[in-house]
Amino acid sequence: MIEIENVRKSFGTLEVLKGINLSIEKGEVLCLIGGSGSGKSTLLQCINGLQSIQGGNIIVDGTNVHARDTNLNTLRQKLGIVFQQYNAFPHLTALENVALAPRVVKKQSRRDALDLAREHLDYVGLGSKADMKPSGLSGGQQQRLAIARALAMKPAYMLFDEVTSALDPELVGEVLDTLRKLKESGMTMIVVTHDVAFARESGDRVAFFDQGVICELGPARQVINDPKEERTRQFLQRVL
Ligand code: ADP
Ligand code: MG
Numbered sequence: 521m522i523e524i525e526n527v528r529k530s531f532g533t534l535e536v537l538k539g540i541n542l543s544i545e546k547g548e549v550l551c552l553i554g555g556s557g558s559g560k561s562t563l564l565q566c567i568n569g570l571q572s573i574q575g576g577n578i579i580v581d582g583t584n585v586h587a588r589d590t591n592l593n594t595l596r597q598k599l600g601i602v603f604q605q606y607n608a609f610p611h612l613t614a615l616e617n618v619a620l621a622p623r624v625v626k627k628q629s630r631r632d633a634l635d636l637a638r639e640h641l642d643y644v645g646l647g648s649k650a651d652m653k654p655s656g657l658s659g660g661q662q663q664r665l666a667i668a669r670a671l672a673m674k675p676a677y678m679l680f681d682e683v684t685s686a687l688d689p690e691l692v693g694e695v696l697d698t699l700r701k702l703k704e705s706g707m708t709m710i711v712v713t714h715d716v717a718f719a720r721e722s723g724d725r726v727a728f729f730d731q732g733v734i735c736e737l738g739p740a741r742q743v744i745n746d747p748k749e750e751r752t753r754q755f756l757q758r759v760l
Contacts, residue, residue, distance in 0.1 A: 521545055521581070522567065522677065522710075528575035529562055536562050538732040539576070544677075544710060549703050551719035551740065552712045554729030555755060560712045563729075564679045567710070568592075568599040581676065597625065600670030604682040606662040608654035608669070614641060615650040618668045625673070633672075640668040644698050660691030664698055678702065680711045696722075716759055720744040728752045 522544040529537035536559045544550050552560045565571040567578055569585045569592045578585040583595055608617045618637035622628045628636070641647050644664040646657075654662055663683050670678060680699065684692040696718055702709065703722055713719055719726050723740035728749070736749040747753045 522708075523579040524563075524567070524576070525579070526576035527563070527566060527573050527578060529559070529566055529571060529573050536732050537566070537573075540732075540734060542727060542734065542737070544708060546708050547706045548724045549709045549711060549722055551723035551726045552710065552729060553714070553716065553719055553726060553755070554735075557731075558729035559732045560729050561681050564601065564681050564710065564712060567679060568596055568601055593625070597673050598676045599679060600667075600673060600675035600677065601679040602663070602666045602670055602681070602683050604685050606654065606659070606666055608662060608665055610654055613651050613653060614646060614657065614665050614668075617654065617665060618672045621669065622672050637668075637672060640672050641665075643671065643701075644668045645694070658691055659687045660694045663687065663695045667695075667698055667702075676708065678707055678709045680709065680713070682712055682714060685714060714759065716744055716756065728755065730755070 524540055524542040527537050527540040540563060554560055562571060566573050567585065573586055580595060580598060583590055585595060612620065615634060615637050618640050619633035622633045622636060623630065638650060641650055644667050646661060646664055646668065649657060649661060654665065657665060684695050687695065700722055720740050725738060726740045726743040727734050728736040728743060730751050736743055736747060736752045743752065744756065747756060
């Protein structure tokens, strides 16, 4: 599981995480919602060690992410992360993109890596696009490719940061379908999203971020349909 204890993070004098406490159970889908600049992306980057922290602890399966002797490369194999912007290697095919990290990082044989890559492309519905370059794929297909690339490392956790925000509306559904499929498979996920309907339907719990603090945390339907905090209420009124 992932335990986040009183985490503080500043950029210079700007404190963007002001004592965050959260724990994510195995198999849980936790959705993070909240206004722009409230610290959601920064928290994800702290969880996989892309950002240092100034206080508190983040523990992933017993490993303290920010301890001096933690091997971040090993840790990151557990934490798949997919961002808003696509990040596939443009000169490689979809299949080669998925096979790359298992080959380089996990030292899998070319044959094994390509076989597994094919399975992961099938899983995200891109089996027929294996030989395409990323530029030949739609935005929704590129996001599914990014998910396949992350899954190829067999992570224990998946972190998603607004993976549908850059997509044309008609392409959002295919990416959310992939997230739902992952949830059904029991994947533990932290999903930063503006899609309140997705958070309500597919989240187990929802955390509402406001200016670096978790203002409200609870069962997804309760937080979205019947928020206890005035700030959550106001935010939901703006976005719903
Ligand atoms: P969210 O994802 O909720 O929109 P972010 O975590 O991206 O919010 O940002 C939180 C705050 O931290 C914002 O004020 C943002 O400008 C600031 N911030 C984020 N990344 C950096 C950075 N690398 N350097 C300086 N300030 C940053
Ligand atoms: Mg963000």
